[in-house]
Amino acid sequence: MPVDTHVISEVIEGRRRLSAAEAMELYGHASQHDLGQWASAVSARLHGTQARTYVLDRNVNYTNVCSARCTFCAFRRDGDEPDAYTLSKEQLREKLAQLQAIGGTQVLLQGGMNPRLPLAFYEDMLTWMKREFPAIHRHAFSPPELVELVAVGEVEGFPTTKPGHSGELEPAVWTAKLETILRRLQAAGLDSIPGGGGEIFAEHVRRRIGLGKATADQWLNVMRCAHRLGMFTSATMMFGHIESVADRIDHMQRIRDAQDEAIRGNWPGRYVSFIAWPFQRENTPMGRLPDWDVESDTPFPGENPDDPRHGKSLRMAGATEYLRIQAISRLFLDNILSIGSSWVTMGPHIGQLALFHGANDMGSVMMEENVVSAAGTTYSLDEALLCRLIRDAGFVPAQRDNVYRVLRRHDGPDSPDLRVTDWSTHRVSKPHPPRGPSPSTDTSKLVPLIARPSTSSS
Numbered sequence: 001m002p003v004d005t006h007v008i009s010e011v012i013e014g015r016r017r018l019s020a021a022e023a024m025e026l027y028g029h030a031s032q033h034d035l036g037q038w039a040s041a042v043s044a045r046l047h048g049t050q051a052r053t054y055v056l057d058r059n060v061n062y063t064n065v066c067s068a069r070c071t072f073c074a075f076r077r078d079g080d081e082p083d084a085y086t087l088s089k090e091q092l093r094e095k096l097a098q099l100q101a102i103g104g105t106q107v108l109l110q111g112g113m114n115p116r117l118p119l120a121f122y123e124d125m126l127t128w129m130k131r132e133f134p135a136i137h138r139h140a141f142s143p144p145e146l147v148e149l150v151a152v153g154e155v156e157g158f159p160t161t162k163p164g165h166s167g168e169l170e171p172a173v174w175t176a177k178l179e180t181i182l183r184r185l186q187a188a189g190l191d192s193i194p195g196g197g198g199e200i201f202a203e204h205v206r207r208r209i210g211l212g213k214a215t216a217d218q219w220l221n222v223m224r225c226a227h228r229l230g231m232f233t234s235a236t237m238m239f240g241h242i243e244s245v246a247d248r249i250d251h252m253q254r255i256r257d258a259q260d261e262a263i264r265g266n267w268p269g270r271y272v273s274f275i276a277w278p279f280q281r282e283n284t285p286m287g288r289l290p291d292w293d294v295e296s297d298t299p300f301p302g303e304n305p306d307d308p309r310h311g312k313s314l315r316m317a318g319a320t321e322y323l324r325i326q327a328i329s330r331l332f333l334d335n336i337l338s339i340g341s342s343w344v345t346m347g348p349h350i351g352q353l354a355l356f357h358g359a360n361d362m363g364s365v366m367m368e369e370n371v372v373s374a375a376g377t378t379y380s381l382d383e384a385l386l387c388r389l390i391r392d393a394g395f396v397p398a399q400r401d402n403v404y405r406v407l408r409r410h411d412g413p414d415s416p417d418l419r420v421t422d423w424s425t426h427r428v429s430k431p432h433p434p435r436g437p438s439p440s441t442d443t444s445k446l447v448p449l450i451a452r453p454s455t456s457s458s
């Protein structure tokens with residue numbers, strides 16, 4: 001049954017929640033134009049109509065050694081290959097110094113699940129970064145890396161197990177060991193946790209694509225623990241492979257439920273953002289699967305978990321699909337503050353269009369990206385280009401921090417994009433031009449924008 005326009009109005013105004021069935025209905029039948037308009041209206045209610053944000057951060061993939069074998073990954077190495085690596089302090093210093101030089105405020109540290117690295121390695125890396133680069137926020141270690149530490153980390157009073165097998169520990173031991181690890185990392189300098197490794201939560205999908213990786217429950221439990229300890233996190237979804245549309249909505253439902261739990265419990269940490277991106281196939285084992293024939297008169301096998309052909313063909317997501325899912329995420333995730341545009345995978349102009357489908361944030365400049373680019377995506381933007389995309393879309397670009405507080409609005413002529421006089425040579429000659437003084441790091445005077453508690457029923 002079509003979703004009533006009255007229901008849509010209430011969802012836009014924040015007085016009613018979209019059900020999973022309604023989200024499915026909208027996904028299947030609402031026009032692209034309507035979805036974009038409705039999602040933009042929610043974004044305008046939460047973020048106003050003037051500014052759209054970005055963050056100056058850098059992805060640093062500190063190791064590519066990984067015990068998991070995700071079929072969508074072209075980045076991982078076993079550890080003995082010539083190009084397997086773990087970054088040294090000198091290499092980290094160089095990357096963070098470059099980040100600092102462009103006025104960066106955050107580093108996103110993410111690796112493989114490297115079973116050879118002890119807990120002390122992570123503590124030492126954080127402590128060192130905090131001492132050497134105190135103004136840079138450490139957004140680090142997605143749930144799968146932390147779950148691997150639960151398996152193999154030597155922590156006094158707790159057992160270890162084989163890489164990728166933390167689930168063999170007693171649940172109470174697993175939880176207590178995770179909390180001990182997170183407390184130690186937080187004390188060493190961990191500020192917040194990125195939502196990598198979310199993929200698709202549904203078990204029948206996850207067991208086919210995330211071989212040896214954190215289960216959905218483990219992923220959610222890591223974030224639960226982080227929220228209790230006062231850390232902010234993001235949530236992600238990688239779609240457009242073997243999953244059904246219902247699996248995508250179920251994924252969002254689990255995040256919305258988890259956020260409700262954090263809000264009800266009045267935990268000091270929350271999910272602050274959600275970002276979804278389509279699977280990139282180049283160089284990945286899963287990418288070699290044949291494409292599902294869209295002309296076929298049979299449904300996509302991924303729509304039925306019991307179909308024996310499930311997982312044996314791909315239904316890739318293009319720009320339209322991506323924008324529809326992003327718009328649905330803005331309408332559905334009423335307790336998550338920010339929806340991010342994935343220009344890194346979709347390209348700058350679809351990323352810009354995402355601002356008209358519910359996204360309020362353009363994410364980060366890409367000084368360096370190793371994981372998605374290993375799978376064939378090579379889009380790269382600097383601050384001026386990112387600002388220009390936002391301004392050309394009709395918004396004022398604004399630099400933000402990790403919890404979406406605006407650090408600097410670019411209204412004036414000294415804005416990064418407005419200082420560029422020759423765009424034809426800009427990319428080549430000055431990928432990251434020097435800038436004015438860094439924004440104040442005294443964030444106490446800034447208005448916090450934290451996910452509002454939801455009062456509507458599910």
Ligand code: SF4
Pocket residue numbers: 066067068069070073074075076111112113144213
């Ligand atoms: S996606 Fe991450 S966890 Fe999976 S194999 Fe690649 S590096 Fe490892």
